[in-house]
Amino acid sequence: METKKLQLLVTSDIHGYLMPTTYRRTVEPLGLVKLASIIEAYREQRPSLLIDNGDFIQGSPLASYVHANHIESSNPIIDVANFLNYDVAIFGNHEFNYGLPYLKEAVTQSQFPWLSGNIFNEDGTTFTQPYIVKEVDGIRIGIIGVTTHFVPIWEEASHIEGLNFHDAFESAKIWISHIRQHEQVDLVVLCYHGGFSHDLSSGALIEPFTGENQGYLMCRELDCDILITGHQHREIATKAFTKSVVQPGTKGNCLAVITIDLDMQNGQIINKHHEATLHYVDETTPNHPNVASLLDSIHQQTENWLDQPIGRIEGNMLFTDAFQVRIDKHPYIEFIQNVQMASTNTAISCTALFHDGPGGFPNDVTMRHIVTNYIFPNTLKVLRVKGEQIIQALEQNATYFSLKDGELTISESFLHPKAQPYNYDMWEGIDYTLDIRRPIGERVTEVTYQGEPLNPNACYDVVMNNYRATGAGNFPYFVDCPIVKDVQIDMTELIARYFEKNPIVQAKCRRNWTILY
Incomplete structure (x- = not known):
């Protein structure tokens, strides 16, 4: 018997925070430039997939500056994601804040797919592909992406013109069934840009159940192995209903790591074990030198813009x-x-x-x-x-x-x-x-x-x-x-x-x- 050891590395709700600052003239323990050092260190430990779970390109002063002044240039936030070799990204609700042309350009620039299992065009096709199957050390991992379907309630109509947002839970259920039947996957990972209306341990309601945050329902009822969440900016790494569940904060303050151990016999998986943890940026976390170099110019331009x-x-x-x-x-x-x-x-x-x-x-x-x-x-x-x-x-x-x-x-x-x-x-x-x-x-x-x-x-x-x-x-x-x-x-x-x-x-x-x- 052999054991294959894999891992998922997860970010969510980065909100354009690349440098370790909220631009109040202080250095803070956050930002993708520091998180990149943690990502690099964990990649050395075992074969990995790097996933972003949404709200990636909007939110920081740098993101605002880029949108206002560099709309014709390559997006530095995507440049960093490409450098870090993200494997996949999910649409967050804030991805639509700058309108579809801006978002589509970011998607085109990305050297990785963006998943939209519940976002559809008017002709009934999905906005982008709903899922992807990645093979890591011979293990087939199906990754599905869905976004809270409350986007049309919040977003300006012109920013999502021609798009329909279907119920995230129901869409996830359909795609999980599809890849279980047709893709011969060994693991199913559901990436949901949404959170929890219920406490994962007790099941008690912790916010009104409007349908905005269906994570508890997904965890309890859907046939996935791992549930990745976001949107609420919470810091969660736990197990519920046999699934590993994560939500890795915001602004790049921590990385979720899900280690996966698969016991194999005669080429077949006989036992699955996965564990979720969070790993935090702190004052001692170094800036990743190559990422920092990529950002030097745009960071300084942002600083200058903030002082105008x-x-x-x-x-x-x-x-x-x-x-x-x-x-x-x-x-x-x-x-x-x-x-x-x-x-x-x-x-x-x-x-x-x-x-x-x-x-x-x-x-x-x-x-x-x-x-x-x-x-x-x-x-x-x-x-x-x-x-x-x-x-x-x-x-x-x-x-x-x-x-x-x-x-x-x-x-x-x-x-x-x-x-x-x-x-x-x-x-x-x-x-x-x-x-x-x-x-x-x-x-x-x-x-x-x-x-x-x-x-x-x-x-x-x-x-x-x-x-x-x-x-x-x-x-x-x-x-x-x-x-x-x-x-x-x-x-x-x-x-x-x-x-x-x-x-x-x-x-x-x-x-x-x-x-x-």
Whole structure:
């Protein structure tokens, strides 16, 4: 008896982060240039396949710069993928953000196939091939790719014109059956750019089951050996329903490795064993010298682009005390609200100040200032929210504050076990008063909309970030609110677009809320 030893190396949700930086003038443990060193080291251990599971070409300042300024040139993100000899890639939902011509050019440039088992052209053919069979050391591995079919809900119609997105679970089921019957494969690997609505261990629901994240259903019911997931940016390496399951984070912060040991007798597999692990980039991980060399020029161009003025502030939009911004409304907060409302044509908005340090915009604003202040990769959703739910949300926001010896402080629940400044929202488009002297649950004393008391039974369209729209941060009532609009463009890009339309912005502030204490 012999044992054949193989492995799958998996990335997902790279989002264009090649260099070890989020472009805030710091070096960070992330990026494909560092991950490449880990990939190279693992390739030396046993025969390997390298797979990317989607959201590869969009998201970083470098990706934005390439799209804006180098659309006629080869895509450096694909150049790196080609250099690393990826074997296959899966379409993520963000692959479509720049439109089909841009995406098709990236696919054409790629020296590896992109799989689309549930994305179809109008004539019924698949957008690209649905699966591939790779032979490694005599072992035939079938790899199927499917993408969350919620793309049409999020994406601009013009970006996916002529494409139909079928149910990812049902499509995967069809292709697994097909390759089991017709391709004589030894292993089936399902690559799904989607995540989990249920806990893999207990089966408990962890988010509303909308169909966006069908990973648990796939794991439980489909006849594959290995399930590769993404989309949620989680870090998962486990086993469930006898399958090895991975989800390797985001921005190249870790590599998923699935080792596969196959016991062979007389040319037949008599036993399969596979194990999933995650391997993280850290401060000691070296840049891969050849990848770094490929990126030197475009990285420096991106740095220069980030430092070019993108807009001008007249007045003062800087602050030093983040807590004070949450007590007394600041022009920076009003600016972010205005961007959200202008980007969605919505009259009511809520946003948080995501960090506790100094911030805001100087008079001459660069792209670097934008990404330094807006530190999360949020997109926007417009929800249809009842007035009573707005009041509930304001009551939750009021729990951010406590009174200690008559002094306004931050509640312990927002400080431990970790600081959560991002879970205190400020609202625009309504006027309201929070009285922290009153008991929790009774602190909202007044809410008006367009000069009239907010109607608890009426519905209002509210724009918020996609994180809050999931109900995260103790806002569970948002989960069941109808989604009116889903803008799948990063807020940093939306802020930049706002400055393009409004190159001079007045630092002004209408104080529409009051904190009493």
